[in-house]
Amino acid sequence: MFDLEKAIATWRASLTWKRSIDKEDRDELERHIRDAVESSMRDGMSEEDAFRTAIRRMGHLPQIDREYRKIYWGKLRKRRRLGDELAWRAAMLKNYFTIALRLLVKQRVYAAINIFGLAVGIAFCLLLLLYVQDELTFDDSHENGERIVRIITARYAPDGSTDSKHPYVPFPLGKALEQELTSVEATTRLMRRDVFVRSDGGTTEEVVLFGDPSLLTSFSFPLIEGNVDTALPEPDGLVISREMAERYFPGESAVGKTLEFRFDDTFKAVVVSGVAENPPFNSSIRFDFLMPFERLPSEYAWIARNVDHWNASSYHVYALLAPGTPLDVVQDQLTTFYRKYYAENLAEARDEGTWEAPHDPTGFLVQPLAEIHLDTTVLAGLTPPSDPRYSWVLAGIAFIILLLACINFTTLAIGRSASRTREIGLRKVVGAARSQLAGQFGGEALLTSGISLVLGVSVAWLLMPTFNALAGKELVLAPDGHLALAMGLVLLLMLVAVLSGFYPALVLSRYEPTDMLRKQSRLGGSARLTSFLVMIQFTLSVALIAGTVIMNRQMTFLQTTNIGYDRDHVVLVNAQNQDGQRLLQHFRTTLEGRSEFEGITGMTNAFSHGWSRNGWSYNGEQKSAFVYRVEADFVDVMNINLASGRNFNPALGTDSSNVLVNQAFIDDFGIDEPIGHLVDGFGDDPVPEIIGVMEDFNFRSLHQVVEPAMFLLDPDWQIGDVLFQINPDRVSDALTLIEAEWVSFAPDVPFIYSFLDEDLGDQYESEARWTRIVRYASFFAILIAALGLFGLASLSVTSRTKEIGIRRVLGATTFGIATQLSKGFVRLVLIGVVLAVPLTWSAASRWLESFAYRIEINAFVFVIAAILAIGVAVLTVGLQTVRAAGMNPVDSIRVE
């Protein structure tokens, strides 16, 4: 029997679930229903029909809620119940927070996976942020920075292209520029030397920067003690950095105190005349000890010989331009200046026929201060330039790692949502709107990312030294003045929370409460998304692993490939502007024949120390070749193979005008019968004759193909490097002997030596650096991906515990069950491997293209990466499944 009162009461109660409808609204709506029922009954309708009609015309509860929600805030304002609303919100927040914390603790394995992964991702991003900030703010701390330029030297190839640019200019250039160029207000000459510093605390080797006093006025290096105009009196002033002042004179004023410096062989006392703030790390000019440039000639004999020498470029010159001078005006003046001072050299080169191209063989260029750091076409000056592409690649790698961690968060959150269906269902039933649920899960993501952020900053702090070593930086994680950094961190936090929490929040809040409470929901639709995300993770991980393998192999190839001559156990000693011929003779008479040495020879400059490229008109055609002056025993000492002809014979006087050339020379010049052929156009007194052809060897880096080269004995060419082929078992003895002989030959010049193989290795320093960075990245990538897979596997095992028990009871083996459970995951990883192949292939090919000599990318690389990735996947998933399969079925079946 229909009971109107009961029906109305039930209906009215259902309205109480909606917060937008208050008691007064319920009263009003109830009255409406009653009026409608009464009216319908008067028209002859039954009580039950009348009620149903009235309810139908009222609309569904969600529809009523939607309409009332539109006016909710206006009503509140009207009724001044804002306080209640806020209290209610605070209570909800507290509840969300409690639930979130409870979940973190209850599901700590997943929380740990998420937080660890995100922390690593955030740490990577943070380091990158600092790196980019450092790169972009390089050299921008100088007030006059926009007016400061560096003078660099350019060398041009005979075809007009730029052969090389380096930041060294002759000694007299600085003063001459200042006097002659109207656009130049002041110049600053700089040079850096290693010097021994002695104090009460002992002796250490330090780097001293020699510079004109204008360094302190043109640039902005704030002084702590002293005045920029007088702090560096010539010739015996000394400005030290705050760090050095604190090290040598802790707790007292450094000005007036004395330090001792050994420029050559005796210590000299120098009085500190000023203390400067530590120059910023991201400045291309930095110093701990600064002395006047004018002091150099009196301390170093070889520099004294350079004072009026326009052909010895060993010095840096920076110029402060007059305000508002356009760069092209300065450049024009500089070109005129160059032609004036080098007129004689230019005429001579043309007369001798060593330079016949219409343009000048070299020239001076202006380079704005702000461009110095990111211009890699100019050789390293006071600090090495860096390639801006580094920043982008680093950014990409950091983002990939963060993405992998966010994917873990997403997939695990979706996976775990099955266990939260009851909570979500209940929240929906008692009136939670979808946006509120989404907010709750978003908030949970924010909490997790907040914890990760704190941890990530700590990880970044811990990794900082490693990262600095990798990236060649001296970054610090200091809170002071890093507003951009703080803002970056907050942005990062938001990004992570949105990336990782957005989708789960949408999915979790979507389901109908009735399904949720009945636990019918399998959340089927998102399984596909989870699979997709896991696949992406493994694609990226495999790509990084394969990239690491390829880069490692290329690096090994560079170090071990046969470059056509002996590079192991070769020691180079640079003549440093001494008479190379005499130096070589000295070494030959004192050391040759001793068991420590297998050979001693000399050349203009070792292959790792630069080159000289000459251009001339050969049979009316412009040709160029790298020309080296060598000793007759060069080919033997360096173990270079001759393809045809003979080596130099020191007994034959005529060999001083004969040359050896390489195969590339023969090919480029189009010579059919090389032996006895005259190299037309290269000098005429007499025309050099080819006596032998060398097999091609890589005298430059493996980035370039072998180009034409010519080797001659002409004594007019200076020897710049002496090469020792030393006995591998007696390396240290050999070095001691060489140094002793150097000191006896040139006591006032420091002994500088290097190993040829290490020198050549330095050519690939940036490649080696990238190999290391990618290696780290791929390690973390696979670790994060594996952790995610571990979490997913354990979720899947948990939800199938009962199934596993039943399978066991029915006779399945542990191995069979483990296979059954791992199959899906391993398939995803396999797809990831397949997708990674084209990705890696294209990226690695581009990298390899920068080498003229490179390895082939073969399937082997991907097999390694695939085995590694699948191995990791099988191991993580396998561990979980074997554990589950090994459980006593009696226990697993009982699991609810």
Next chain:
Amino acid sequence: MIPKALIAASLKPFILSVLSRGPSYGYEIIQHVESITGGDVSWTTSTLYPVLHRLENEDLLESFWQEVEKGPARKYYRLTKKGVARLETEKQQWLSIHEALISLWDMPGLKPA
């Protein structure tokens, strides 16, 4: 069948016009409008009440409760001064649209004086 959008647009002038004849309550307003339009204009309850509340928030209406013989009290709405003024504006707006359409349809006979 009059489209929803037009019904929604006319909701406010209908409410203001009905209430200009004296205080009324939700159910009565619906009944009244249905009867004069022959059922062409009909609102679901859930759309009417929130609009009444919004007009009240805008101070065009005010409400009061009145006891009835049987069952819970009834909530009446009446126009405020501001509501009376707003009705005038609404009337002008509807009339100008009405006149424009009439002249376009070339029905001068229906044109109000």
